[in-house]
Structure formats: structure tokens, C-alpha cells
Amino acid sequence: MKKLLTLSVTLTCFALITCAQNVIPLYPDSIPNSKPVPDEEKSETNDKGYITISKVSRPALTVYLPPKEKANGTAVIVIPGGGxxxxxxxxxxxxxAKRFNEMGVTAFVLKYRLPGDVTMINKEIGPVQDAQRAIQLVREKAKEWDIDKDRVGIIGFSAGGHLASTAGTHFNHAYIKVGRKVNLRPDFMILVYPVISFADSITHxxxxxxxxxxxxxAERKAAFSNELQVSKKTPPTYLVHAEDDKTVKVQNMLLFASALQKYKVPFDFYLYENGGHGFGMNNPTSEVKWMDLVQEWMVKNNWIK
Structure with a gap:
């Protein structure tokens, strides 16, 4: 019994060490656009068992590597929502991230700074700075993780969808210090019940x-209404929403799809009739698994080879 207990403790410690090694600070030195304040980050678990984190001021990437025999060189940066x-x-x-690992895709969960005047000099650019830095970091370390630099995508949910679509439409403007040749454009985007527009009538x-x-x-609202920032260089996109979403109106997704169509950017989508907002990977009102459809889309478009 004592040996089993010792083994259990050893394995637990090993798991913790492994986990810790997979969490990478976004910035090796000072965090740009940041004020020197204490780290007050905290996490909570709700009645569904979901963990939420708040007061994030130290951004990081958590790396999820697929099994070596499945790895295909594709990478996706995952951006959770939360308004x-x-x-x-x-x-x-x-x-x-774990579902992408099943596809052979290397996944990175981005813990981005949450905007606040206490922690940031300019709160409106903090999150997009972190999204751009995540893209830069993944490409910088592509060899280490056996990733193809030309197959680095981004997925965002709700407000995380707004951040992902900001990264996918503002890539020509570097919010962080980078060299001229650094590519900040995601190769593809997946936007799930995303906040897109900051127009009064439909925004969250x-x-x-x-x-x-x-x-x-009006100028700032327009600058961050990402349906207005689409161009012919916007990455190919997959969109997911539910028609009855009362939190983030489906018009957000439809406006973005319309803009993509206008500029002849390849896109596809799945629109649930029901499901509301915040269902994650599993919409309880439907047997359709949108992640399966995303996988098919990625294979079809050679993002998964």
C-alpha cells in the first residue's frame, strides 16, 4: 500500500511538472503596454464544472501536443470567450485543444490580458497585442514543435471570436514590436458565435x-467592427452560430460572412436553429458536431494533410 501511495505521489508530481513545462509566458521580458501591478488572477469553477479565469494580467500560452504518430504539422491558437x-x-x-490533438493538430490555448485601466496603459489594444504575439511565438518556435509556419490558424469563441477576427483583419498593423518580415496573419480562422460588430444595434x-x-x-467603434475591416487578404474562415443566440446576435456572423463574400474570401459555415450562446463544442439541441464539420473543412482545404 505504501509503495502504491509513493508511486501515486510520484506520478502526480511528474504530471504537474509536465504541465508546468507546457505553459509559456508570452513575453520573455517586460509585458508591453502594461502597468506594474500585482498579479490578481483567479480561477473559479461553476456548477457545470467549467473553469473561468479573471483579472488576467500575465498572458501565456498553454501547449497541447498531439501524439507523435498523429501530428500533421498544423497548429491552432485557441482563444476562449468571456465578454x-x-x-x-x-x-x-x-x-x-484536446479535440484538435485528436485531429493531429498542435493546439495552443491563449490566456490573454483582460482589458483594464488599472493594468494597462491602453486597454483597447492589450488583447490584440497578445493574439499577435501568440502568432509570432508559434511561428518562431515552429521547428521545436514540428509545425508548418504556413498552417497556423486561430479559433475564437464569443468575445474570443472578436479577438480572433481582430487578429485576422488587423494583421497589417503590428500592435507589438516586430521585424518587417514577421508574418502576423493567421492562415485560417474559425469563429464560433463570435462578437464581430461594435455597432450599437447588434453588438454585445x-x-x-x-x-x-x-x-x-464612432471612429473607435468602426475600427473594431471587424466586418468593416475585411479585405481580399482576410484568411479563409469557418463560422458557427445559433439563430436563437440572444447574447451575441447571429447578425454578427452574417455580417462577417457577407463581407467575406464581397471580397471573395473562401468561407463556410454551420448555422444551428437552436442552441443559444456559449455551448462550446457540444450544442445540446442538435446531433450535429460542428467540430467534425471543421475537421472536414480543414482536410478539404489542405490545412490538415
Whole structure:
């Protein structure tokens, strides 16, 4: 019995060490656009067993490597939602990363800074700085993780979808210091019940307020309404939403799809009739698994080889 207990403790310690090695700070030195404040990050578990984290001021990437025999060189950066107030780190984060691992895709869950005047000099650019740095870091370490630099995608949920679509439409503007030849453009995007527009009529007001403040100018609202930022260089995109979503109106997704179509950017989508908001990978109202459809889309478009 004592030997079994010792073995259990040893394995637990080994698991913790392994896990710790897989968490990488986004910035090796100082965090840009950051104020020197204590780390007040905390996590909570709700009645569904989902973990959310709040007050994030130290951004990081958690690396999820697929089994070597399955690895195909594709990478995806996973951005959980939470209204730019918290981050849904399990059902829109680690669970999604593990599903990508089953596809042979290397996944990285991004813990991005949550906007706040206390922790940041300019809170509206903090999250996109972290998304761009994540893309830069994954490509910098591509050889280490056996990743193809030309197959680095991004997936975002809800406000995380807003951040992902910001990375996918603002890549020509570097919010962090990078060399001229650094590629900040995701190769593909997957946006799940995403906040897209900051227009008064359809935006998720909580996300907009948290990122831009209570009374942003028309110019700032337009700058971060990502349906207005689409161009012919926007990455190919897969979109998922539910028609009855009362939190983030489906018009967000439809406007983005319309903009993609206008600029002849390849896209596909799945629209659930029901399901509401925040269902993660599993919409309880339908037998359709949208992640299976995403996998088919990725294979069809050679993102998975």
C-alpha cells in the first residue's frame, strides 16, 4: 500500500511538472503596454464544472501536443470567450485543444490580458497585442514543435471570436514590436458565435464596454467592427452560430460572412436553429458536431494533410 501511495505521489508530481513545462509566458521580458501591478488572477469553477479565469494580467500560452504518430504539422491558437471580462478556459479552451490533438493538430490555448485601466496603459489594444504575439511565438518556435509556419490558424469563441477576427483583419498593423518580415496573419480562422460588430444595434455591449469603455467614439467603434475591416487578404474562415443566440446576435456572423463574400474570401459555415450562446463544442439541441464539420473543412482545404 505504501509503495502504491509513493508511486501515486510520484506520478502526480511528474504530471504537474509536465504541465508546468507546457505553459509559456508570452513575453520573455517586460509585458508591453502594461502597468506594474500585482498579479490578481483567479480561477473559479461553476456548477457545470467549467473553469473561468479573471483579472488576467500575465498572458501565456498553454501547449497541447498531439501524439507523435498523429501530428500533421498544423497548429491552432485557441482563444476562449468571456465578454472581455473573464475567460472560459475549459469548454472554450483546453477541451477544444484536446479535440484538435485528436485531429493531429498542435493546439495552443491563449490566456490573454483582460482589458483594464488599472493594468494597462491602453486597454483597447492589450488583447490584440497578445493574439499577435501568440502568432509570432508559434511561428518562431515552429521547428521545436514540428509545425508548418504556413498552417497556423486561430479559433475564437464569443468575445474570443472578436479577438480572433481582430487578429485576422488587423494583421497589417503590428500592435507589438516586430521585424518587417514577421508574418502576423493567421492562415485560417474559425469563429464560433463570435462578437464581430461594435455597432450599437447588434453588438454585445458588455464586450464593447470592457474593451473600449462606456462611450467610445464612432471612429473607435468602426475600427473594431471587424466586418468593416475585411479585405481580399482576410484568411479563409469557418463560422458557427445559433439563430436563437440572444447574447451575441447571429447578425454578427452574417455580417462577417457577407463581407467575406464581397471580397471573395473562401468561407463556410454551420448555422444551428437552436442552441443559444456559449455551448462550446457540444450544442445540446442538435446531433450535429460542428467540430467534425471543421475537421472536414480543414482536410478539404489542405490545412490538415
Amino acid at each position: 472581455y471580462r473573464v475567460q472560459a478556459s475549459t469548454h472554450e479552451g483546453s477541451d477544444v 455591449m458588455g464586450s464593447r464596454d470592457n474593451l473600449l469603455g462606456k462611450d467610445p467614439s
